[in-house]
Amino acid sequence: AIPKFNNNSTSIPITLCGNTSFNKLDSILSTFDGDSQQRIEWTVRRTARGRVNGLPAQRLLPGNQSVQPTNASYTPPAGFTGLDTLFVQVSDGLSTDSLFIAFNVLPQPALNGITGATSACVGEQKEFSTVGTRQGVWAFKNWSTNDATLATIDQNGVLRAKKSGTATVRFDIADPNGCAQFAQQTITVFPIPAKPSISREFGATELKANITTGIQWFDAGVRIQNATKQEFTPGKHGRYSVTQTLNGCTSAPSDEFLFVETSxxxxxxxxxxxxxxxxxxxxxxxxxxxxxxxxxxxxxxxxxxxxxxxxxxxxxxxxxxxxxxxxxxxxxxxxxxxxxx
CATH class of the missing domain: 2.60.40.3080 (Immunoglobulin-like)
Structure with missing residues (x-):
């Protein structure tokens, strides 16, 4: 018997997107041969621009039924769009059949990435935007995060940090042909430091915060320049407070401490x-x-x-x-x- 491709055609057109592989070559190359215990071999007679995996391949005919190669696939070259062709021949050692496969590789949507903050504080909002996205008619576009308990993002790209941890921000688009593209970026959400407090030992002239790093002193809500140490000596009467900033996140100010100079x-x-x-x-x-x-x-x-x-x-x-x-x-x-x- 003569081996024959089951698709009953000498030419098969296939449309796919430039950022995807075609993994259904096995079924397209399915072959019938009425002989039994005969070895069938598929070979590439004309190499495509893209990469062909799983060929050449051989299978032993069980007799009067179809066989096909295993894990045969096609991947277009990076950045390639247009027509790419593949010529495959099947043989039982005596007779052959040929199949011409034309891959129409469509351009993938233009998306060079997303830009936005790499860190945020719990309760803070951050804006994200796309990079290099051409205007067009999109069948689908979507902002998302991988963990809504850490952060959520709306469809305007505004992220809301909810809990400390590391989240992934992702933007997906697809055109009417079904060609899709995505970009993603990680963002670390840091906690807000606890509200600090101020103490003063009896008879002492200095105030002391209960924190040791990220310190800033204030007088009546006004930042005091260079007042960043745990202990602070006021130069006058005032209502003093302190904050702590860690990883760019600032605590609520401490309760104001009324300082009156000692006699x-x-x-x-x-x-x-x-x-x-x-x-x-x-x-x-x-x-x-x-x-x-x-x-x-x-x-x-x-x-x-x-x-x-x-x-x-x-x-x-x-x-x-x-x-x-x-x-x-x-x-x-x-x-x-x-x-x-």
């Missing part, structure tokens, strides 16, 4: 007159007391504090030499000590 007494040790400088952020009343080491009050003055600095003086000439306590009573009591010489 100080001089000279120390003192001999006859003790000067006490009392700072205040507003006008208010204060009680200033001098007590002995056992907290027994020896002298006391009620004073009106002005906004800024108020000087209070005590005549301590009659006090014995030793260590004394200074008590300043306002809404926040303050305690110091001095020496009498």
């Amino acid at each position: 100080f007494a001089y000279p120390n040790p003192a001999r006859d007159v003790l000067n006490i400088q009392l700072p205040s952020d507003k006008q208010k009343m204060a009680i200033v007391q001098i007590a002995d080491i056992s907290w027994r009050v020896l002298m006391e003055k009620e004073v009106q504090l002005n906004k800024g600095q108020t000087l209070v003086q005590f005549n301590i000439l009659n006090l014995s030499k030793g260590i004394y306590r200074l008590i300043i009573k306002t809404e926040n009591n303050e305690y110091k000590q001095f020496a009498k010489e």
Whole structure:
């Protein structure tokens, strides 16, 4: 018997897109030969521009039925469009049959990539756009992410970061011929740092944040230049706050810390007159007391504090030499000590 291709044609036209392979050559090259236990061989007699896999191939005829090669495929050259041809011959060693295959390779949609941020903060929005996409009639176009729990993107290319992690942003297009193209880019979503806090040790002149990196200090919401260390010494009364920035993501500001300069007494040790400088952020009343080491009050003055600095003086000439306590009573009591010489 003479081997014959089952498609009953000497020429087969095939249309495919330039970025795809044709993986159905096996069925197109299906051959019938009535003989049994005869070896059938398919060979390429005219090489196409593209790559042909799986040929030449051989199969043993089981008898009175069709056989075909296994895993035969065609892949067009990169960037190629137009007509590409392939001439295949099948033989049983005595007789042959031939088949001409014409591949019409269509251009794939023009898409050179997408552009957009490579990182975002939780809750932040980022815009993405395509690169090198020609205007045209698209049968399909779509923005998507691989994990909607991390980030979502609308069809205008606006991404919304939802949870920390790494997501993939993808853009797909297809033309009316069904030729498709896609581009993708990864984006890392970072968490927002926790809201920091500020503390101040009793009697200290500096404020201290509970964080060690990414620090920025503010006074009444205004950024303080070069104030980026954990400890900060204010130069005046103010309402101070701090933020932390990690991976480009900034925390909510800490609660404002009302800083009032501490009072100080001089000279120390003192001999006859003790000067006490009392700072205040507003006008208010204060009680200033001098007590002995056992907290027994020896002298006391009620004073009106002005906004800024108020000087209070005590005549301590009659006090014995030793260590004394200074008590300043306002809404926040303050305690110091001095020496009498």
